Amino acid sequence: MMDIALITAGQMYRYYLRQVVVGDGRRPARTPLRGAQQEAGVPAGRRMGRGLAVLGLAAGDVVTVAQLRNLFGEGRHPHADQIEADQITAGKKRSPQPRAGPGRSYAG
Template sequence: MRYLFRGVMVGDGHRRAGTPLRDAQDEAGVPPGVWKGRGLAALGLKAEDVVSERQAELLLGEGRHPDADRIERELLAQGESPARARRATVLGRPIEHNRSPKTGKAKERTPWLAFDLVFRPPPTAHIAWALMDETHRRVLELCDGIARDKTLAWIEESVAQIRSKAGGRERARVKDGLVVAVFRHYESRATESRPLLHSHAVVSVRARRPHDGKWGNLSADSLMTRIVAADTLYTLLFMEEVMARLGGRGSRAK
């Protein structure tokens, strides 16, 4: 997950080692990430809460509850063993199971703990965004956010499936919804960055199964096979929002 912590969370730039997350975001000129998705309630989080570095590290890097540190402290204070306290914070299958029992080393296939979905307006729109005045830029950013969130809701309701039964052979709809960390960026990732409005929606692979409420893994296939459809839907929703708010002005700079 180095790409997430060194790039996505700080505007696709290069974060210097030891730089606090918020300082790095301020230097890059990007807002802090925020949580999205109906699956947040099961974790005690709310939509639009700021994504802290520790929360992202725990959930997206280790597959554990984003408030695992507090949970562990409370359980230890109640007399639980360190091993049981830690296990209580793990969502689904511990990633330690990916290690060889003989050598203790990680196997070649490391489990995915998140999917990075990128939402980007059409080329004409982000060029217009770069040339517009501040007021019109904010309107396009609003349109982008609405279209992105509606597309994520569609993925939650109609696309996302979770593995169930032994070996993950069966698929089912998720019980609550998804847990997503959204990071808005204003420049491209190229060596010579250029204005480029876009968002990264980092979807946690962890979700709850409908039949028992336990945590499991999303099916990668269910998401990857709908990427083009999601991109098309986002673009249509974005253009609808632009036309509703700017009419024909959305295609030219002011």
């Protein structure tokens, strides 16, 4: 049996976190991601691809829930929280971040 459902942009990362990263199973909302992956027999998600260096990411690094939320849920750099914290520490004021989307550069 196959289920079909409309997934909007705001729901995309929730769907991804609850089902796709656990091998198309179903991850209960309060179950830690790594525990659900181990239970399903699915390895942790790791970064790969040619564009990683441009974003300051390394191939093979494990992807976290916070990074998925930033990228898929908010259209931001996976390490946006740390980047913002470093800028605030350096004395820069926080400003609204542009969101990634059609026709926009990911880097802003």
